Amino acid sequence: MPEPEPEPGRRPPAYDPLQPGKGEAIAPTGQGGPMDLALDEAESLEKPLGDAPTGPGPQEKARSLWSDAWHQLRRNPVFIISSLMILFLVIIAIWPQLIASGDPLQCDLSKSQQGSSPGHPFGYDTQGCDVYTRTVYGARASITVGVCATLGAALLGSVLGGLAGFFGGWGDSLLSRVADIFFGIPVVLGGLVFLSVVTSTTVWPVVGFIVLLGWPQIARIGRGSVITAKQNDYVQAARALGAGNGRMLLRHVAPNAVAPVIVVATIALGTYIALEATLSFLGVGLRPPTVSWGIDISNAAPQIRNAPHMLLWPAGALSLTVLAFIMLGDAVRDALDPKLR
Amino acid sequence: MLLEVRDLHVEFRTRDGVAKAVNGVNYSVDEGETLAVLGESGSGKSVTAQAVMGILDVPPGRIAGGEILFKGKDLLKMKEEERRRIRGADMAMIFQDALSSLNPVLSVGAQLGEMYEVHRGMSRKDAKAKAVELMDRVKIPAARERVGDYPHQFSGGMRQRIMIAMALALEPSLIIADEPTTALDVTVQAQVMDLLAELQRELNMGLILITHDLGVVADVADKIAVMYAGRIVEAAPVHEIYAAPAHPYTRGLLDSIPRLDQKGQELYAIKGLPPNLLAIPSGCAFNPRCPMARAVCRTDVPPLAQVGQDRASACFFWKECLGG
Numbered sequence: 229m230p231e232p233e234p235e236p237g238r239r240p241p242a243y244d245p246l247q248p249g250k251g252e253a254i255a256p257t258g259q260g261g262p263m264d265l266a267l268d269e270a271e272s273l274e275k276p277l278g279d280a281p282t283g284p285g286p287q288e289k290a291r292s293l294w295s296d297a298w299h300q301l302r303r304n305p306v307f308i309i310s311s312l313m314i315l316f317l318v319i320i321a322i323w324p325q326l327i328a329s330g331d332p333l334q335c336d337l338s339k340s341q342q343g344s345s346p347g348h349p350f351g352y353d354t355q356g357c358d359v360y361t362r363t364v365y366g367a368r369a370s371i372t373v374g375v376c377a378t379l380g381a382a383l384l385g386s387v388l389g390g391l392a393g394f395f396g397g398w399g400d401s402l403l404s405r406v407a408d409i410f411f412g413i414p415v416v417l418g419g420l421v422f423l424s425v426v427t428s429t430t431v432w433p434v435v436g437f438i439v440l441l442g443w444p445q446i447a448r449i450g451r452g453s454v455i456t457a458k459q460n461d462y463v464q465a466a467r468a469l470g471a472g473n474g475r476m477l478l479r480h481v482a483p484n485a486v487a488p489v490i491v492v493a494t495i496a497l498g499t500y501i502a503l504e505a506t507l508s509f510l511g512v513g514l515r516p517p518t519v520s521w522g523i524d525i526s527n528a529a530p531q532i533r534n535a536p537h538m539l540l541w542p543a544g545a546l547s548l549t550v551l552a553f554i555m556l557g558d559a560v561r562d563a564l565d566p567k568l569r
Numbered sequence: 570m571l572l573e574v575r576d577l578h579v580e581f582r583t584r585d586g587v588a589k590a591v592n593g594v595n596y597s598v599d600e601g602e603t604l605a606v607l608g609e610s611g612s613g614k615s616v617t618a619q620a621v622m623g624i625l626d627v628p629p630g631r632i633a634g635g636e637i638l639f640k641g642k643d644l645l646k647m648k649e650e651e652r653r654r655i656r657g658a659d660m661a662m663i664f665q666d667a668l669s670s671l672n673p674v675l676s677v678g679a680q681l682g683e684m685y686e687v688h689r690g691m692s693r694k695d696a697k698a699k700a701v702e703l704m705d706r707v708k709i710p711a712a713r714e715r716v717g718d719y720p721h722q723f724s725g726g727m728r729q730r731i732m733i734a735m736a737l738a739l740e741p742s743l744i745i746a747d748e749p750t751t752a753l754d755v756t757v758q759a760q761v762m763d764l765l766a767e768l769q770r771e772l773n774m775g776l777i778l779i780t781h782d783l784g785v786v787a788d789v790a791d792k793i794a795v796m797y798a799g800r801i802v803e804a805a806p807v808h809e810i811y812a813a814p815a816h817p818y819t820r821g822l823l824d825s826i827p828r829l830d831q832k833g834q835e836l837y838a839i840k841g842l843p844p845n846l847l848a849i850p851s852g853c854a855f856n857p858r859c860p861m862a863r864a865v866c867r868t869d870v871p872p873l874a875q876v877g878q879d880r881a882s883a884c885f886f887w888k889e890c891l892g893g
Contacts, residue, residue: 294674461669467624469735470657470687479683483674
């Protein structure tokens with residue numbers, strides 16, 4: 229049976245603008261921090277798009293929002309390219325030895341700032357370390373921080389936002405105000421203050437800081453979409469047929485509200501990786517001996533005139549990684565939001 | 570008596586003031602009996618039903634007074650957990666738009682089975698078998714193959730039958746159907762109403778049928794309550810009301826039905842609009858639209874008075890109205 233247009237009931241809930249007067253609170257974060265991109269995406273998701281979908285719908289028998297979205301994704305070249313890139317990045321993050329035989333911490337000062345040579349295609353940095361090896365090993369820190377921070381922020385944000393949106397009342401008001409406070413913290417300034425007191429050299433303080441600043445954005449989206457979903461007749465119907473709060477929230481509201489959260493989280497992942505690099509560049513993120521693109525970019529920046537290769541490779545790797553995740557986020561959004569089709 | 574609503578008052582707090590949606594409604598339904606509640610949009614018929622089911626949004630809604638006796642017990646004095654167990658098992662509701670009343674991400678089998686999982690503690694597998702049984706019962710062809718299908722894969726009439734199946738799953742003693750056929754086309758309307766009436770007879774349930782379709786009412790209802798501005802203005806057995814209405818509003822509604830012998834003439838309509846619930850007119854709420862209104866109608870509220878065997882009317886001039 230052909231399905232020319234997606235039926236209304238199968239769409240994810242429309243994105244309700246959140247409480248009036250709350251929009252302004254987005255502004256403080258938008259002061260040049262790397263989280264801005266995700267914020268823009270979040271905002272554009274919330275805005276209803278005027279036109280009805282006009283594109284040709286899937287010809288096959290569509291079964292549900294999720295299988296429909298998967299079908300859409302598989303045919304999207306952006307999704308294929310970005311997921312291949314991400315797959316590659318994840319593999320080298322787990323097993324960097326596969327493509328780099330050297331040790332990123334084994335450096336030879338006599339080779340300081342030398343250019344490309346056989347076996348060392350990217351040349352050497354100021355300390356005489358192999359740039360290729362360091363670039364490969366740097367993926368681990370970026371991917372770890374990006375994935376862990378996104379998981380943390382998405383879990384914390386969607387649980388808090390979902391509960392606030394579902395139950396409403398004073399808990400909702402309290403959470404919204406707390407989220408506003410976190411929105412008000414400028415990312416870079418906050419990072420300089422919070423992370424400069426940390427002495428650990430692991431990735432976890434950075435992950436923790438990004439989760440701390442990232443959850444309100446997810447919570448806000450989650451809250452909004454739960455409020456939209458809980459007003460649906462089927463939630464009322466479930467209540468009329470004797471479902472309790474837990475069942476209504478988990479079985480009837482959450483599956484219908486989770487799509488926007490997934491979209492925003494995927495896009496945020498790219499920006500979190502960029503944020504880690506920013507903080508490492510400023511010297512408050514990851515610290516040596518952890519290998520990180522941000523640290524390498526920071527060390528290479530003063531030498532950009534006489535040895536540009538030291539900067540180009542880690543910076544290029546960073547850009548490609550962020551691009552891959554943002555492309556993935558875009559593709560997921562296109563698939564999950566029928567209004568954008 | 571299965572259900573008795575006594576002097577129920579419901580208000581909604583809004584930004585512009587308190588909207589009095591239900592102002593002292595009384596009605597009752599017995600086992601095996603069908604009560605039709607008629608009225609325009611905003612007359613309080615759905616809000617009364619929501620109050621009975623206990624699914625009123627509180628706040629902004631508030632039950633300001635009255636009693637709802639279900640099998641002799643006042644629902645309004647029960648704890649929420651106790652009411653939740655009654656909902657679905659002992660009283661159930663059928664909603665207007667079956668597409669939006671079914672969860673789009675769950676298969677209909679899962680949603681039907683949920684009734685047994687929640688109230689009877691059945692395993693998922695047993696619940697699914699029960700779901701197939703239910704779908705057979707509401708005459709959905711190839712129930713076994715379709716039990717895993719999603720709501721959007723069914724037609725409007727079938728979706729409404731699934732809603733009916735869900736409401737009847739645990740054989741409740743009271744069903745509230747809130748405009749169950751409004752979203753369907755006419756031929757399907759008749760099928761769905763017939764099915765509902767048949768199952769009601771079979772299970773000897775009380776049925777409250779909320780509608781504004783007088784044609785549907787004539788076929789299935791035993792008695793009628795006409796609501797206007799949150800009050801019952803007339804209550805009567807179904808045949809008597811069609812023969813001789815005792816309230817000018819009911820008369821207006823009956824005159825508004827298009828008739829075959831009226832060909833070429835303009836359709837009758839009650840003048841004006843339903844009142845704003847924030848500012849209900851003083852006296853009889855219907856007075857600004859009433860062709861029979863006199864001075865007393867603007868100052869005094871007419872009580873719902875006995876006007877015959879099982880009949881009541883809230884009009885000072887019911888005798889004139891009955892006489893024609």
